[in-house]
Amino acid sequence: MNESVQPRYESMHSEAMPEPDRAERVGALLDRVMGSGLSDSLTDNQRAAIAWHAANGDRERAHTTRVFLKKSRLDGADPIICVYVDNHSFLTDLSANRDLYLARLANWGFFVSGIEFGVDRDAHRTRTRGAKQEARQQQSSSAHLNAEQQRQVQELASKVPDSLKESVSKAIAASFLAESEK
Numbered sequence: 001m002n003e004s005v006q007p008r009y010e011s012m013h014s015e016a017m018p019e020p021d022r023a024e025r026v027g028a029l030l031d032r033v034m035g036s037g038l039s040d041s042l043t044d045n046q047r048a049a050i051a052w053h054a055a056n057g058d059r060e061r062a063h064t065t066r067v068f069l070k071k072s073r074l075d076g077a078d079p080i081i082c083v084y085v086d087n088h089s090f091l092t093d094l095s096a097n098r099d100l101y102l103a104r105l106a107n108w109g110f111f112v113s114g115i116e117f118g119v120d121r122d123a124h125r126t127r128t129r130g131a132k133q134e135a136r137q138q139q140s141s142s143a144h145l146n147a148e149q150q151r152q153v154q155e156l157a158s159k160v161p162d163s164l165k166e167s168v169s170k171a172i173a174a175s176f177l178a179e180s181e182k
Helices: 002-016 026-039 044-055 058-063 088-096 098-108 121-143 147-157 162-181
Strands: 064-070 080-085 114-119
Touching: 044 058, 044 064, 044 080, 044 098, 058 064, 080 088, 088 098, 088 114, 098 114, 147 162
Parallel strands: 080 114
Antiparallel strands: 064 080
8 A cells, every 4th residue: 555655645746846947037937927018018107117116125115106207308318217205304315315226226127317306295185184084084983882882991991091091092992893893
């Protein structure tokens, strides 16, 4: 019986493990899947946004709101990439490291003659609007608690310092609502 199990196991094992000559680099695979077919349908601005996000880290991606290309003032020169971010302090950081970002884009294979940074004024309004809506939802969520749950929230929150009462009350109320939705 031991002899009949061994050949099956070896054939499964060899199918599960690729041979060294069948291994493929991740970059080549992504290029084959997304490279030529997808890149042909992208606009120059979309390519610029992809290059910016790919060449930089999480911090830059988190603060970037818009990326687009602008024609260079010099004939025949590469375009200028314009990057808009969500706040002035991050704009200062980017501007101080302008050459670093140009080098990162060039290393990624996206060549531009310059880079301009700006603050997206709409990003602040959108963020403020979203925070106000979230606050309204939290206020209305406490209204959905029944009298017993509201009493429990007040009782549990009474045991914490005054500076934490509001946030603890909200967290307890959210917990009660999450349990009731299950």
